[in-house]
Amino acid sequence: MYNSDELRLFFEKARLGVCSHAYIIDGADGVGKREFALEAARAMLCSEKNKPCGYCKNCLMASSGNHPDIFVVGHEKTATIDEVRKLIVRASLKPNQAEKQVFIICNANKLREDSQNALLKLFEEPPATVAIFLLTESRSSLLPTVLSRGQRIHLDGLTDNELADKLAEKYPSLNGSDIKTVVHVAGGNYGIAEKYLSKENSNLREKAENLLLFALSKKNYELASALVLPKHKRDQLRAILVELITVANECEKARYGVREALAPKNKELAEIVKNASKRALSRIGEAATACIAALDGNQNVTATATKFATDLIKAAAR
Numbered sequence: 094m095y096n097s098d099e100l101r102l103f104f105e106k107a108r109l110g111v112c113s114h115a116y117i118i119d120g121a122d123g124v125g126k127r128e129f130a131l132e133a134a135r136a137m138l139c140s141e142k143n144k145p146c147g148y149c150k151n152c153l154m155a156s157s158g159n160h161p162d163i164f165v166v167g168h169e170k171t172a173t174i175d176e177v178r179k180l181i182v183r184a185s186l187k188p189n190q191a192e193k194q195v196f197i198i199c200n201a202n203k204l205r206e207d208s209q210n211a212l213l214k215l216f217e218e219p220p221a222t223v224a225i226f227l228l229t230e231s232r233s234s235l236l237p238t239v240l241s242r243g244q245r246i247h248l249d250g251l252t253d254n255e256l257a258d259k260l261a262e263k264y265p266s267l268n269g270s271d272i273k274t275v276v277h278v279a280g281g282n283y284g285i286a287e288k289y290l291s292k293e294n295s296n297l298r299e300k301a302e303n304l305l306l307f308a309l310s311k312k313n314y315e316l317a318s319a320l321v322l323p324k325h326k327r328d329q330l331r332a333i334l335v336e337l338i339t340v341a342n343e344c345e346k347a348r349y350g351v352r353e354a355l356a357p358k359n360k361e362l363a364e365i366v367k368n369a370s371k372r373a374l375s376r377i378g379e380a381a382t383a384c385i386a387a388l389d390g391n392q393n394v395t396a397t398a399t400k401f402a403t404d405l406i407k408a409a410a411r
């Protein structure tokens with residue numbers, strides 16, 4: 094979810110009637126570009142003075158996601174050239190209900206060059222009834238000609254306090270220290286926070302913490318069992334290793350006395366880490382990085398996991 098200052102500014106422009114016809118919204122994955130564009134569209138289509146009023150027909154339909162003049166493409170899958178052409182035809186027609194029609198093109202950075210070129214015409218000479226939002230993670234992947242035609246809106250993540258408030262509202266069961274942890278990991282990005290809270294992620298963390306625990310407490314048998322015995326799929330093992338790097342890194346920070354370092358959830362690990370060697374923690378992170386490189390280099394998964402178990406034991410002995 095984005096920092097709300099930009100949206101307030103946009104609403105102000107909509108009230109003054111000085112909105113542009115073409116915007117390029119950029120911001121990290123998960124920051125809420127589509128949500129922003131939908132809110133902006135609602136304000137543009139609202140028929141009252143205090144836009145968005147929240148009660149006119151246009152506002153209500155937009156809020157329910159059923160406004161006949163708001164068109165969203167490329168959300169699930171990158172828009173094809175055919176979809177772009179259809180959209181251009183639609184733009185030449187009158188709006189269905191409101192005074193304008195709004196086109197929201199998600200993942201514009203993934204549009205093929207011919208699609209971008211086709212859109213360019215619409216950007217250059219848009220009918221007075223049309224507004225376009227191009228959403229992109231990076232501006233550099235758009236054609237310079239497209240970039241030069243659109244007004245930029247850059248979305249930043251939430252402040253730590255805003256993110257903490259949102260999470261407390263959505264996940265009432267989280268306690269203060271859990272929220273602090275998530276805010277720390279997510280760095281203002283609501284999408285990352287949600288991902289972190291997902292079940293899959295907490296499983297990964299548990300597995301990664303176990304690996305570190307087994308390595309540091311020299312439980313070699315348990316370590317080998319956790320790594321080698323359940324036949325991991327490549328992606329699965331990779332994900333655990335990525336998490337292990339984070340866990341080892343945070344533990345290392347804690348050993349150096351960095352105050353905001355994330356404490357392990359596993360109590361036993363939290364205790365052991367207090368006396369672990371800083372060098373061992375950093376070697377463990379390096380071993381995991383090397384193992385990921387081997388996996389990405391398409392080496393045999395079981396052989397790589399076996400070698401990693403040995404490397405981890407060696408690293409932990411430092």
Ligand SMILES: [Zn+2]
Pocket residue numbers: 138139140141144145146147148149150151152153
């Ligand atoms: Zn309204």
